[in-house]
Amino acid sequence: MKVNASEQATSLTVASKIAAIVNLFKSQFPDAKADLKPWHSDPDTQEWVDPDSIDIGFHLPGWSPRFQGRSILVQIRFHQDPIEHSYRLIGVETAAFNHQGQAWRLSTVDNWQFVGQALPSPDVADKLKQFCRQVLELWNNVT
Helix, strand or coil: CCCEHHHHCCCHHHHHHHHHHHHHHHHHCCCCEEECCCCCCCHHHHCCCCCCEEEEEEEEEEEECCCCEEEEEEEEEEEEECCCCEEEEEEEEEEEEECCEEEEEEECCCCCCEEECCCCCHHHHHHHHHHHHHHHHHHHCCC
């Protein structure tokens, strides 16, 4: 099952878009460190695995009160239609994690609202939504 960004980079086009996504995130949050292999083969992480996604982790230097976490998971979600033989982007999901587990989640597939126990600060929330818009634009730009 390939979901880590490093495993999904099977063509120059996909690898270029993954690199661009990392750069988009780092342009909003320069202190974040990208992790192209956020998933391990253990039962605790398998519940988060979506085989039709490209997953990238971003780690902050420490726990951030503005983020309410220290790691951010970005899942670029796709849908494979077996009838039409198409593979299309359906949205971006982000989630923050801290020592207690998931702090919050944002989904562009749903209603673009943050949900969770501890939400990010308004400035971080705005930057994350901007990042998601940029990812959608980047991936849907067919050139």
